[in-house]
Amino acid sequence: xEQYGMSENNSQHFALVDELNKTxxxxxxxxxxxxxLLFEDKKGGDVATIHNVRQNQKxxxxxxxxxxxxxxYANKGDYKPVKHHADGSVVTDRKNKPKREDRYHSHQNYKAxxxxxKKLQHDGNLSDEYRNQLMSQDEKRQLDxxxxxxEVHNDAGRVLAGLDGVExxxxxxxxxxxxxxxxxxKSDHSMDDFLGTVVPxxxxxxxxxxxxxxxxxxxxxxxxxxQKHEKRKLADKITKQSEQVAVLESLDEDKMREADKRxxxxxxxxxxxxxxxxxxFFKSSAMASSKAGFAMGVRQALGLVFAEVWFEIKDAIPQxxxxxxxxxxxxxxxxxxxxxxxxxWDRVKDxxxxxxxEFKNGALAGALSSLSSxxxxxxxxxEKLIGKLLRETWSSLVSAAKVLFFNPQSLSPGALVREVTxxxxxxxxxxxxxxxxxxxxxxxxxxxxxxxxxxxxxxATGIMTIGITYFLDHSKLMRKVWDYLxxxxxxxxxxxxxxxxxxAELDRYLIELSKVEFNLSPDELAxxxxxxxxxxxxxxxxxxxxxxxxxREIELPFEDNNLDSxxxxxxxx
Numbered sequence: 001x002e003q004y005g006m007s008e009n010n011s012q013h014f015a016l017v018d019e020l021n022k023t024x025x026x027x028x029x030x031x032x033x034x035x036x037l038l039f040e041d042k043k044g045g046d047v048a049t050i051h052n053v054r055q056n057q058k059x060x061x062x063x064x065x066x067x068x069x070x071x072x073y074a075n076k077g078d079y080k081p082v083k084h085h086a087d088g089s090v091v092t093d094r095k096n097k098p099k100r101e102d103r104y105h106s107h108q109n110y111k112a113x114x115x116x117x118k119k120l121q122h123d124g125n126l127s128d129e130y131r132n133q134l135m136s137q138d139e140k141r142q143l144d145x146x147x148x149x150x151e152v153h154n155d156a157g158r159v160l161a162g163l164d165g166v167e168x169x170x171x172x173x174x175x176x177x178x179x180x181x182x183x184x185x186k187s188d189h190s191m192d193d194f195l196g197t198v199v200p201x202x203x204x205x206x207x208x209x210x211x212x213x214x215x216x217x218x219x220x221x222x223x224x225x226x227q228k229h230e231k232r233k234l235a236d237k238i239t240k241q242s243e244q245v246a247v248l249e250s251l252d253e254d255k256m257r258e259a260d261k262r263x264x265x266x267x268x269x270x271x272x273x274x275x276x277x278x279x280x281f282f283k284s285s286a287m288a289s290s291k292a293g294f295a296m297g298v299r300q301a302l303g304l305v306f307a308e309v310w311f312e313i314k315d316a317i318p319q320x321x322x323x324x325x326x327x328x329x330x331x332x333x334x335x336x337x338x339x340x341x342x343x344x345w346d347r348v349k350d351x352x353x354x355x356x357x358e359f360k361n362g363a364l365a366g367a368l369s370s371l372s373s374x375x376x377x378x379x380x381x382x383e384k385l386i387g388k389l390l391r392e393t394w395s396s397l398v399s400a401a402k403v404l405f406f407n408p409q410s411l412s413p414g415a416l417v418r419e420v421t422x423x424x425x426x427x428x429x430x431x432x433x434x435x436x437x438x439x440x441x442x443x444x445x446x447x448x449x450x451x452x453x454x455x456x457x458x459x460a461t462g463i464m465t466i467g468i469t470y471f472l473d474h475s476k477l478m479r480k481v482w483d484y485l486x487x488x489x490x491x492x493x494x495x496x497x498x499x500x501x502x503x504a505e506l507d508r509y510l511i512e513l514s515k516v517e518f519n520l521s522p523d524e525l526a527x528x529x530x531x532x533x534x535x536x537x538x539x540x541x542x543x544x545x546x547x548x549x550x551x552r553e554i555e556l557p558f559e560d561n562n563l564d565s566x567x568x569x570x571x572x573x
Contacts, residue, residue, distance in 0.1 A: 038295040038298060038299050039292075039295060039299075039387070039391075041384040041385075041387035041388060042064035042384060042387070043062045043064060043381065043382070043384050044056075044063040044064050044065075044377055044381050045064070045288075045370075045373040045377045045382060045387065046064070046370065046373075046374075047281075047284050047288050047370075047374040047377070048066060048069045048284065049377045050157040050160060050268075050272055050275060050276075051377065051380065051381065052064075052065070052377055052381055053065060053073075053156040053157055053159075053160050054155070054157050055381055057154075063381055072159055072160065073156055073159050076153070076154075076159050076165075078100075079104075079150060079153045080101060080102050080103075081100065081103070082098045082099070083098070103166045104149035104152075104153070104165075104166055104169055104170065107166055107170040109172070110143065110170045110175075113143060113175050114143050114177075117141065117143060118141070121135050121177070122137060124136075126141070126177055128176075128177065128178050128179065129176055129178075129252075129255050129256070129259050130144075130176060130178045130179075130182055130251060130255065130256050130259070131178070131179070131182075131250045131252055131255075132255045135177070135179075139179055140180040140181075141177050141178070141179070141180065142179075142180040142184070143175055143176075143177050143183075144175070144176050144177070144178050144182070144183040144186060145174055146176050146191070146259055146260055147169065147174055147260070147263050147267055148186070148187070148188040148190070149165075150188035151190065152165045152168055152169040152267075153165045157271050157275075158271055160275060161271045161274045161275035161278070162274070162275075162278070163271060163274055168267060168270065168271075171266070173262065173263055173266040173267075179247050181247050181248075182247060182248070185198060185199075185248075186198070191256060195251075195253050195256060195257070199248055202248060203245055203248050203249065206241045206244060207245060209241060210242060210245070213234055213241075216234065217231065217235060220234065276378070285371065285374050288370050288374065289366075289367040289368075289374075290367065291370075292366040292367060292369060292370035292391075293362075293363040293364065293366040293367035293370070294363060294366070295366060296362040296363060296365055296366025296367075296369070296391060296395070297358075297359040297360065297362040297366060299362060299366075300358040300359060300361065300362030300365075300395070301355050301356075301359040303358070304351065304354060304355050304358050305348055305355060308344065308347045308348055311347075312340060312343050312344045312347055313344075361395070361399060361402065362395065364394075364398050365391065365394040365397070365398045366391060368394045368397075369387070369390040369391045369394040372390050372394065373386065373387055373390055385434070385435065385438050388438075389434060389435070392427055393427055393431060395427065396423055396424055396426065396427025396428075397427070399423050400420045400423040400424050403416070403419050403420055404416065404420050412486050413485040413486055414481070414482030414483060414484070414485035414486035415482065415486075417481075417482070417485055418472055418473075418478070418482050422468065422469055422472050425465075426465050426468065426469075429461055429465045429468060430461055430465075432460075432461070432464060433458065433464070434457070436456075436460055437454060437456075437457035440452075440456060440457060441453045441454075531544060532544060532545075557569050
């Protein structure tokens with residue numbers, strides 16, 4: 001940390017305060033300031049995924065769906081479109097109503113499968129997996145779309161992938177021949193809804209109807225032909241309903257769910273592969289990541305610029321007030337502002353390379369955060385907060401990776417790991433600050449509440465960052481860790497650092513020595529220099545310096561003309 005020539009405690013105190021100021025300023029400007037202007041975080045991210053459009057279709061309207069995707073779904077066409085003549089005119093029936101075409105149940109594969117199953121039933125080899133049994137020859141058979149044709153047609157995922165619903169629904173993997181009543185009752189219900197709600201409800205209702213009709217049947221007269229006819233009709237109804245109950249009770253739920261699972265796996269596999277390998281998905285992902293990368297780069301660069309501006313203004317404001325108290329004129333005030341603006345411009349120019357690096361790092365972090373969000377939304381829907389956390393996480397990861405793999409400052413192993421750990425820990429602190437801001441913003445609904453939440457979150461982020469940094473730099477435990485890692489330095493590296501330490505100490509000593517008053521006049525100094533340059537060997541030069549040191553009573557940290565003493569002093573540095 002930066003030192004200020006004070007006591008160790010005071011210098012650390014002021015360094016920590018300065019670091020807190022910088023961290024809070026950066027957080028306020030970037031994470032809690034520019035984010036509001038540059039990013040619009042959405043539930044589900046910016047790129048449409050199969051999972052998210054289906055969840056939106058189910059009722060989660062908070063999930064973001066672009067207007068173009070909405071338009072695609074709106075233009076998917078009718079389940080049963082109106083028939084047209086070759087000239088384009090509408091085909092009508094006898095009542096002059098438009099005729100509609102049932103494309104899902106007139107598809108060639110649907111008809112072919114029906115013929116195939118009819119022959120198998122006739123031969124006694126048609127398996128009804130819904131009931132886990134062979135169908136008898138006299139049973140009324142119908143071909144069921146395991147995933148209903150209505151569901152396929154209205155599936156937002158299918159529309160997003162741009163696949164033909166008729167072709168998808170009429171695959172052999174989505175066919176199952178079964179008892180006609182099962183197919184009719186299942187209709188457009190999903191398998192879960194059918195087994196969990198429709199079947200139990202239907203069985204209960206029919207049993208109640210049977211018991212009611214039996215009581216009614218027992219009390220009906222049978223004296224006239226009409227009465228006998230009505231009684232037979234009711235008896236037939238009871239028989240039919242009993243048969244239907246028996247059919248429903250014969251359903252094998254495990255087999256039905258297994259058949260549904262297989263059909264959906266094949267169905268979803270086709271949709272996912274088609275969409276996630278399409279240029280449509282790659283284009284939207286590339287656009288979203290590019291947009292996020294540019295915005296993140298701008299955020300990081302502007303954050304650094306605004307921070308530099310604030311630091312300069314912060315130092316100039318007290319001086320402006322001081323000038324006002326002493327002697328204030330408009331010209332003096334304007335000149336001060338001009339000078340301050342010049343200093344700001346100089347600071348920004350001096351840090352142009354850093355600003356450019358911040359933009360590049362931010363752009364990479366933003367692009368990666370967008371891609372990560374898109375990838376996550378393939379499997380589940382992310383909340384708005386996730387977008388913010390991903391940006392901060394990737395920002396830390398990019399910075400850490402840059403230090404770890406490139407090591408621009410040529411840090412030792414211990415210092416390198418410490419710096420990487422500090423960056424990642426700071427990222428965690430920022431992420432926690434973001435979550436805190438989210439919670440506070442939802443509670444502080446009063447005027448300026450959002451601004452106050454941002455300030456509190458920034459301060460909390462700064463405190464956490466300082467705490468982490470201080471722990472990494474000053475705790476005995478972490479120092480032991482860094483020292484242990486430094487043992488893995490190469491011999492060359494340790495030797496180089498040793499001589500660098502010696503040189504630094506020599507430089508310090510020379511600075512202190514330069515402060516000593518030698519009481520030499522310019523002429524005497526020039527004469528001493530001439531004498532030193534005139535001698536031809538190091539021995540004579542050494543003797544001349546020894547005499548001069550003795551004459552001037554200069555105290556040396558080693559014994560003059562003693563090589564061992566000189567070496568011992570150097571080794572002690």
